Amino acid sequence: MSAITSRRHRKRKLKAEINVVPYIDVMLVLLIIFMVTAPLLNLGVDIELPRSNAKSMQEKKDPVIVSVDAAGNYFLTVEAGSNEALTPGELEARIGAIVRQNPQVPVFVAGDGTANYQKVMDAMVLLQRAEVERVGLMSQPSGEGAE
Structure with a gap:
């Protein structure tokens, strides 16, 4: 009987490990x-964007338009005036003066469809510096076709 009780007293140690x-x-x-x-995952998805009949936004003030032609030349149109060809330095100075005088004036960049994208980005950098x-x-x- 002592052998049976000795087995009962020897308890198994509990494992504290995670399986x-x-x-x-x-x-x-x-x-x-x-x-x-x-x-199997596609990195790009072909989508057809919805068409809209929304009217363009009406601005209260005439916008300042910086145009980039196919050759990469910069032109400035202020208050529906004629285009003036400018160098990058002149463009930055003129836009800076216009924006300091009227900070709320809308400024747009119009790039020719065949213009180098880098030239359009350079125009945006000039505007940022101004x-x-x-x-x-x-x-x-x-x-609509271009005229």
Whole structure:
């Protein structure tokens, strides 16, 4: 009888370890699923944007328009006047003076469709250096032809 009681008194030590084998199994299954599905994902989606009959925004003030032609030359149109060809330095100085005089004047950049995109971005950088807070990009709806 003493052998039976001695077995009862010898208790098994409790393990304080987490069994991670099920977690490893789940992780491997997820890894396989992601490896199989990753090549099937499309990076780009072809969409057709909705058409709108909305009217263009009406500004109270005549906008200042900086135009970039196909050759990369800059032109400035102020208050529906004629285009003036300017160098980048002259453009920055003129726009800076106009914006300091009237900070709320709308400023737009109109780039020729065949113009180098870098020249349009350079015009926007010039406007930023001239402390123009908001710059709009002009476009022409696809239904209307250029004249």
